[in-house]
Amino acid sequence: MFEKFKIKGSLQYFAFLFVILLKFILVRYLLFDSSDVLYTIWVELGYILVIFSLIELIPKRTLKTILYVPINLVITLFLLALLIYYNYYGHIATAHAFSQIGQVGAVSDSILQLMNPIYLVLFMDFFLLIIYKLLIKKRESNPVAKPSFTFIMTTLVTGVILISLNINIHKNNEIASTVLAAEKQGLLTYEILAATDTLTNQEQTPILKDGEEDELIQAIKSTKNISPIPQDQRKQNGIAKDKNIIVIQAEAFQDFVVNLEIDGVEVTPFLNQLVEEGLYFPNVYQQIGAGNTSDAEFLFNTSLYPAPWTATSETYGNKAIPSLPKLLTEIGYTSLTFHANEVTFWNRNQLYPALGFDDFYDIRFFGVEDMIGIGPSDEHVYQKAFPELKKLHDNQEPFYAQFVTLSSHHPFKIPEDKYVIDLPERFEETQVGDYIESMSYTDKALKQFADQLKAEGMWEDSILVFFGDHFGLKPDGLSEQGTAILEELIGHEYTFLDQYNIPFVVHTPGKTDGEVIETVGGQIDMMPTLANLMGMSLENHVYFGQDLINYPNNLFGVRYYMPYGSFYNDEINFQPAEGFSDGEAYDLKTGEPLEDFSTYQTDYERILELLELSDNYMKSLPAR
Ligand code: GP9
Ligand code: MN
Numbered sequence: 001m002f003e004k005f006k007i008k009g010s011l012q013y014f015a016f017l018f019v020i021l022l023k024f025i026l027v028r029y030l031l032f033d034s035s036d037v038l039y040t041i042w043v044e045l046g047y048i049l050v051i052f053s054l055i056e057l058i059p060k061r062t063l064k065t066i067l068y069v070p071i072n073l074v075i076t077l078f079l080l081a082l083l084i085y086y087n088y089y090g091h092i093a094t095a096h097a098f099s100q101i102g103q104v105g106a107v108s109d110s111i112l113q114l115m116n117p118i119y120l121v122l123f124m125d126f127f128l129l130i131i132y133k134l135l136i137k138k139r140e141s142n143p144v145a146k147p148s149f150t151f152i153m154t155t156l157v158t159g160v161i162l163i164s165l166n167i168n169i170h171k172n173n174e175i176a177s178t179v180l181a182a183e184k185q186g187l188l189t190y191e192i193l194a195a196t197d198t199l200t201n202q203e204q205t206p207i208l209k210d211g212e213e214d215e216l217i218q219a220i221k222s223t224k225n226i227s228p229i230p231q232d233q234r235k236q237n238g239i240a241k242d243k244n245i246i247v248i249q250a251e252a253f254q255d256f257v258v259n260l261e262i263d264g265v266e267v268t269p270f271l272n273q274l275v276e277e278g279l280y281f282p283n284v285y286q287q288i289g290a291g292n293t294s295d296a297e298f299l300f301n302t303s304l305y306p307a308p309w310t311a312t313s314e315t316y317g318n319k320a321i322p323s324l325p326k327l328l329t330e331i332g333y334t335s336l337t338f339h340a341n342e343v344t345f346w347n348r349n350q351l352y353p354a355l356g357f358d359d360f361y362d363i364r365f366f367g368v369e370d371m372i373g374i375g376p377s378d379e380h381v382y383q384k385a386f387p388e389l390k391k392l393h394d395n396q397e398p399f400y401a402q403f404v405t406l407s408s409h410h411p412f413k414i415p416e417d418k419y420v421i422d423l424p425e426r427f428e429e430t431q432v433g434d435y436i437e438s439m440s441y442t443d444k445a446l447k448q449f450a451d452q453l454k455a456e457g458m459w460e461d462s463i464l465v466f467f468g469d470h471f472g473l474k475p476d477g478l479s480e481q482g483t484a485i486l487e488e489l490i491g492h493e494y495t496f497l498d499q500y501n502i503p504f505v506v507h508t509p510g511k512t513d514g515e516v517i518e519t520v521g522g523q524i525d526m527m528p529t530l531a532n533l534m535g536m537s538l539e540n541h542v543y544f545g546q547d548l549i550n551y552p553n554n555l556f557g558v559r560y561y562m563p564y565g566s567f568y569n570d571e572i573n574f575q576p577a578e579g580f581s582d583g584e585a586y587d588l589k590t591g592e593p594l595e596d597f598s599t600y601q602t603d604y605e606r607i608l609e610l611l612e613l614s615d616n617y618m619k620s621l622p623a624r
Pocket of ligand 1: 291
């Protein structure tokens with residue numbers, strides 16, 4: 001009965017063409033919510049025609065038949081990767097992002113969580129093919145006519161014409177949102193245009209000459225509308241002067257967890273105590289790009305914008321980057337960084353020397369012990385790192401230690417015997433429940449570390465900074481039950497503003513009266529804020545953030561996780577679509593979209609300028 005469905009000769013050509021086109025239609029529907037089949041044909045069919053016509057032109061029949069399946073598989077995996085990547089980043093991956101695929105192995109649990117059963121439909125034809133092969137054992141020679149040479153040439157030329165038209169129409173039309181760009185240009189034209197764009201963008205700008213840095217510093221200040229306050233008139237200036245600096249960059253830690261209680265039990269009692277005694281900035285947002293955690297490390301240590309489309313560590317790891325560790329070296333500090341993964345993950349083996357850390361400690365130092373998810377537990381890390389800090393303290397050498405925690409990494413599976421908080425039954429089997437458990441664990445491990453510092457008399461000599469590297473919970477990635485629980489906890493709809501809002505807490509020795517500083521800020525503002533507390537001058541230093549204690553009005557950009565040119569100011573978050581006028585603005589207080597946001601156009605233009613200044617500065621830095 002399967003005889004008449006045999007796929008041979010020309011049938012192969014049409015069957016694969018049709019199947020691949022269907023896959024594009026499905027993927028565009030899932031990515032863009034678009035069911036415009038004619039548009040899909042216009043922007044995607046050209047490539048499919050060219051690929052399969054080229055295969056048909058191969059004279060050897062067996063080679064041709066062999067090629068169809070792997071090429072179909074490659075295209076299918078490409079489409080699947082786009083979907084998974086989009087689920088995490090909300091961005092359409094480019095060839096550059098795919099070149100980071102090496103990072104995927106270490107986070108395979110997370111990848112599984114980003115899969116949606118509907119993606120299996122993409123592999124349906126392979127299942128059918130296998131069944132067909134199993135059931136039809138005997139192959140018949142060649143009953144079906146092949147498409148003629150003229151036919152193949154016609155489809156090939158049609159494909160080439162479609163592609164060239166498409167590329168020509170879209171190549172000079174800049175679209176801020178990559179999702180919109182990929183929808184309009186077509187997935188493969190988007191890839192081609194992104195690749196050519198990155199190539200032209202890699203052109204080096206000349207290294208800054210003497211005096212030009214001053215001009216750049218002035219340009220940043222005037223674009224940001226900042227009139228500098230003399231150091232001796234700044235609030236809290238130098239209150240932590242000469243202290244050791246301990247920075248905890250907490251994995252996937254979001255701000256809503258701070259002071260959160262579940263049935264009267266605090267989720268993070270230790271962090272809440274730090275907030276109670278120290279400085280708490282509740283309106284701070286993530287600004288990372290493709291390099292996730294490593295971009296947060298870069299932002300914290302430089303107050304510069306991460307690379308627009310790639311992990312900063314990958315693109316700028318070969319540069320000598322002005323940074324906090326380097327400023328601290330000038331005043332006699334030793335700078336160390338502790339992260340229990342392989343140092344090569346996110347190219348950190350390049351990033352750390354580029355930032356001027358004196359030493360880094362990775363999995364080789366910590367060992368494969370007491371594992372949680374992709375690395376040794378935070379408790380183990382703090383315990384193992386402590387003697388290194390104690391040595392410096394005993395030698396009276398001031399130090400800066402940055403810890404990049406790992407136990408609360410997506411998918412937030414803490415072993416049950418390490419659970420800190422006893423969650424009510426309704427949290428069971430929800431990602432929100434797992435997330436709360438891992439935040440609780442992060443807090444407990446940090447408390448143990450702080451107790452050790454206190455016991456050895458080091459707490460009073462140290463300023464402690466705590467912040468989240470980026471979000472953990474995506475609003476559209478939660479189950480209905482999870483969303484309901486979360487909204488009950490935070491008391492309002494869980495939106496992207498909650499998602500990207502990360503805690504920033506600074507505990508300075510001797511200060512016990514907590515202060516909440518409402519200034520809206522980003523990760524780019526952390527270094528200048530810390531510099532003020534340390535009494536360090538940034539006068540001749542190029543940086544794009546601002547001290548959140550002394551400068552209450554702000555403007556900072558976000559890209560990659562949002563369309564290029566998105567920004568926050570004191571009132572709103574703005575995200576362009578094709579450009580400004582079709583973009584969207586959200587009130588930071590209410591989360592509601594604004595109908596008229598035309599008054600913010602100058603902020604959009606200012607942010608584009610700042611991004612350009614930062615990118616040019618990064619490109620102009622000398623190799624190290
Ligand atoms: C591990 C960590 C990976 O080193 O950086 O997680 P991510 O960067 O994706 O958050
Ligand atoms: Mn991270």
